[in-house]
Amino acid sequence: MIEFFGGILVLIGAAFSLIAAIGLVRLPDIYLRMHAATKAGTLGAGLVLIALALESQQIEVAARAVSGVLFLLFTAPIAAHLLGRAGYLSGAPLWSQTRFDDLAGKYGSDGRRLAGMPRETLMKDAPDRSD
């Protein structure tokens, strides 16, 4: 029975990896590609690791696998956020049918700080490092 559930989880994880890779090829711009790669890719790798934890039936292997899954779940949003911000600032083109670009014109000439946002709210707790 455990083999059955492990096999199901391995299959679902591999299917999510395949869907993520197909999305990486087929989707039109970098932000949508990142949407596929981050969410579906993380879910694919995480489900395979959970299958490994279930299949091993050893508590130390299961603990390591679950910690690996938690690490993936914690780090994937951070990496995606940094990449999306860097891609947007480097001028990666949006899809031609994108309807809303909420950040359009808001990064200003600075390239670092959102324009129109008071400096106090952005850097409230940080020391003044602008000059």
Place this chain on the structure above:
Amino acid sequence: MAEFGPRFLEWSIQIAYLAIAISFALTVFRLLRGPTLADRVVSLDMLALLGIGFIGVFSVATQQYAFLDVAIALALVGFLATVAFARYVYRGALIKRRIPAPSEEGAD
């Protein structure tokens, strides 16, 4: 049922190997093709995730659970590589716009 479980696991491992191999090929295609540098960085991140998945399937198939440490180390290295590449893309954008890089800040 006692016979069905291991055989089903065997089949699903074979199918998972195939799916992950196709995923590797598609991701490498995007890595070579990708119009911008950020696309290639996304592909590298995805390659690390696929490597973790492949190691997981291999570890289930061979019962060699020591490979799990390799997968966790690969997750760590992949995350750090993505963060470092994102910083490079960001710095490159600043240089291209002729904005002085915040060299002393380090908190971007």
